[in-house]
Amino acid sequence: MKAALEIEDVSVYYGKRRALERVSVRVGEGEIVTLLGANGAGKSTVLRAVSGLVRPTGGRIVYAGRDITRWPADAIVAAGIGHVPEGRDIFPEFTVLDNLLVGGHTVARRELAGRLESAFELFPLLRERRRQPAGTLSGGEQQMLAMGRALVARPRLLLLDEPSLGLAPMLTREIFRVIRRINQSGVSVLLVEQNARRALGVAHRGYVLETGRLVVSGASRDLLEDQRVQTAYLGLRPPTEGAREGG
């Protein structure tokens, strides 16, 4: 399978603290790949490195055959990588519509209306609420908005950071249903989750991170049976020193 994204031996340091150590992850064209691990394992850091929000100290990141390791974040978005940051991170004082319009920052003016329309089709609720300040939405609605905002730029690869965090089971199901639908429309997905069972339910393959290192990877089916995955999922592993970066 052709690779949408290849992360090769990437290391990231926050100051002196190591967040990632020679991590390699591959996302095939049209694939859903999930990154699992406890809090502070470095999952979010992988996504932040891909979208240019942090600079790797080593290794390289190749997207659609191009080395994007040193590209600025806005160029990476324009190249087709969408990032839904952790904690939704919507613009709370903006209306729903303005949030989506910022998502269309890199989109040509004449295409914008069509892009908004497809976001509304995927999340009909957002259309009803489009004049409402985003900060007044519920957690699930904010998650939909954050995803809609990233989709307005029509990415080929979507990075999702803990989309189910703090959501009721019903909303979580809905979010995962949409992830599958987005993927079926041809978008590759790199999904960071704490809810391992759900993530492996939707993903084709998965990787498990522990304090910045990959410990195991494989097809979702195999990972569900893996002892170490069970441990990470259940969160029984004692928290490791200095690991406080929140995902």
Add this chain to the structure above:
Amino acid sequence: MRRWALGALGAGVLAWPWVAPRYFVFLASLILVNAVVAIGLNLLSGYTNQLSFGHAGFLAIGAYAAALLTIHAPAIPVVVTLLLGGAITAVVGLAFGVPCLRLGGLYLSMATLAFGFVVAEVILNLDALTRGADGLRVPAGRIAGWALSTDTARYYLAAAVTAVLVAGAVNLTRTRVGRAFLAIRESEVAAQASGVSLAAYRTAAFGVSAFYTGVAGGLFAFVVGYLSPDAFDVFLSVDFVVMIILGGLGSVPGSIMGAAVVTVLHDWLAAFQNFRPLIFGAILIACMLFMPGGMARALRPLGRR
């Protein structure tokens, strides 16, 4: 309701010179000048999180540019002079903004603080041009052969320019560029993840902010009629910061309200110069503690009614 309020405000601004004593016309002009600076500073600090303690420096550049243009090229209409003053200041702002991109938070504020001092020193030392500490008398600006030699004429000039710049700032926030500025204020991470270039918009904010402040500097030169470097000290820069924090970060109406309150307070406290920093410092702390969104947020429920 909103349209009605705007209409009333406009009528009040137009009628002011006919109902108020001369000194209060001058004071109102100062409020307008400060409002333009506050909006400019807010575009930088309120929208892109770059707090500047050096805006008195930008104001001085605009003021001296407009004054020197009027002295050496009196044929230029006053509006063009103001625009040129703004443009010159914007160039300085951009040139200053690029190296500042690497600085964040406190370091950026320190750099802007230093910038303000440097500008004052340069004005002092370029005395062949600026007459240094002796100060510079500003001749009346001319527009279509008519000299703006009364307080009322200068007031109307300031009101017209302010109206245009306020409209510009309000509409800026409805454009793609303005949304990007505001998005950076709301969340730098999410803005970047949406494809907004932090570097480009932060630099642009310096340019736009300096332009507004430069135009205000030109107005200041005409309204006050006399420039000297000590008028642009660090306390003036702090006053501008108080205006936007009191008025509301990231709010255009807030900038205007903050400018009005601080300017009027200044006038009242003229007899107590030594207590000025104390009182303004107290206002600043009180605002941060009890009114974090400034007057703009505190008054918003009233506007919704």
